[in-house]
Amino acid sequence: MRTLLLYLLLVFFASCQSRPTNEADTTSPEEDTLTPPFGNIERMDAALESLIPSTSSIEVLSEGYDWIEGPVWVASENMLLFSDIPKNSIFQWKEGADASLYLKPSGYTGDNRREGEPGSNGLLIDSENRLVLCQHGDRRIARMSSPVNNPQPQFETIVDNYQGKKLNSPNDATYSKSGDLYFTDPPYGLEGNMDDPTKEIPFQGVYRVKAGTSVAELLIDSISRPNGIALSPDQSKLYVACSDPKKAVWYVYDLEANQPVNGHYFYDVTNLVGSEKGLPDGMKVHSSGALFATGPGGVWIFNADGKVLGKIKTGQATANCAFDAREQYLYITADMYLLRVKLT
Numbered sequence: 001m002r003t004l005l006l007y008l009l010l011v012f013f014a015s016c017q018s019r020p021t022n023e024a025d026t027t028s029p030e031e032d033t034l035t036p037p038f039g040n041i042e043r044m045d046a047a048l049e050s051l052i053p054s055t056s057s058i059e060v061l062s063e064g065y066d067w068i069e070g071p072v073w074v075a076s077e078n079m080l081l082f083s084d085i086p087k088n089s090i091f092q093w094k095e096g097a098d099a100s101l102y103l104k105p106s107g108y109t110g111d112n113r114r115e116g117e118p119g120s121n122g123l124l125i126d127s128e129n130r131l132v133l134c135q136h137g138d139r140r141i142a143r144m145s146s147p148v149n150n151p152q153p154q155f156e157t158i159v160d161n162y163q164g165k166k167l168n169s170p171n172d173a174t175y176s177k178s179g180d181l182y183f184t185d186p187p188y189g190l191e192g193n194m195d196d197p198t199k200e201i202p203f204q205g206v207y208r209v210k211a212g213t214s215v216a217e218l219l220i221d222s223i224s225r226p227n228g229i230a231l232s233p234d235q236s237k238l239y240v241a242c243s244d245p246k247k248a249v250w251y252v253y254d255l256e257a258n259q260p261v262n263g264h265y266f267y268d269v270t271n272l273v274g275s276e277k278g279l280p281d282g283m284k285v286h287s288s289g290a291l292f293a294t295g296p297g298g299v300w301i302f303n304a305d306g307k308v309l310g311k312i313k314t315g316q317a318t319a320n321c322a323f324d325a326r327e328q329y330l331y332i333t334a335d336m337y338l339l340r341v342k343l344t
Contacts, residue, residue, distance in 0.1 A: 038339065039298065039314045048301060048310040051290055051344055052330075058312065059340045061331075062099035065091070068333040069282070070134070070172070071322035072123040074148055080322070080331050081123055082338065083107070085136060085189075088119040090151075093338060103144070103151045107189070108137020116191040122172035122282070122320070127179060132158065134170040136189025141170045141181070141209075159183075159209050162216045165200040172228050172282055172320075176235055179211030180258070182219075184226035184240065206240055208258070219260050223251065228282040228320065231255075232304070233289055239266060241280035241293065245273045250280050250293055252306075266306050272296040282320025282333075292330060294318040299332060312341055 038058040066086040079094045092102040108118035118137035131144040140160035146152040169189025190196035206220035228241035238253045253260035276297035283293035289304040298314035316334040332339040
């Protein structure tokens with residue numbers, strides 16, 4: 001009987017300590033320090049030390065989401081925002097506080113029930129400190145009408161069509177120093193994906209909206225699944241990820257007179273599809289010119305010449321990443337986990 005009572009007590013305490021898996025995690029930062037190591041950092045070149053110190057590990061900041069994407073650092077509020085696409089929500093994370101709901105709805109504002117991936121994907125902060133969202137469900141890029149410190153689900157359209165045809169589902173975007181908006185438009189936010197009956201554009205485009213306008217200018221229509229997008233620090237190169245399992249590559253283009261030319265493979269990981277979780281997805285460029293790009297197994301780190309310096313191996317399908325304002329940390333959205341790695 002005594003043995004049975006001890007067993008029942010152990011079961012009771014274990015159940016009390018189990019963690020939720022269907023909502024945003026409520027673990028405090030103090031508890032996060034007790035989280036066991038998550039994945040590992042693979043070092044393939046000594047130059048990685050200048051970006052990620054040898055003492056760094058992968059921290060779990062929060063967990064329990066459906067599929068998180070589009071992280072962006074909001075310097076004015078010292079916080080990270082990120083999308084949970086299936087939940088049609090944006091969450092916020094601040095040092096010393098639990099992650100919490102920031103905005104809902106974030107990507108689909110209609111009244112009819114909608115399946116698939118309705119929420120926001122890529123998030124940006126523009127030059128006037130306004131939140132800009134790639135909205136899957138509403139098939140547009142929009143800005144939130146309210147200030148970032150008082151979020152309200154009210155939006156103004158930046159662009160929602162190309163030559164009068166409805167966009168597919170804007171996925172990721174980046175601003176140039178001159179204020180031009182570059183974005184990708186794959187079909188992932190459509191309920192029927194490529195076969196969706198409401199799909200109006202026959203290709204998956206990469207576009208630019210010049211500063212001060214609301215007109216989408218087609219730059220590239222030859223990438224089967226354009227996804228993440230980024231510019232080099234000197235604005236001379238455009239990087240685009242292709243998340244097609246049959247052509248899992250990162251492209252790089254020279255920008256001449258603001259037009260992409262000389263497009264070629266920056267790096268090809270098609271041979272790894274299926275052996276490691278994930279595809280080329282979101283990316284960010286470090287001020288040094290190094291490219292941090294999510295792909296099979298986690299986050300790949302390249303120098304500007306396309307040499308692999310190392311990998312942050314999350315072991316999860318990893319969607320995107322973002323730096324804080326001072327590049328002290330890299331924040332990573334990996335499936336249900338929000339992760340962080342300390343930088344040099």
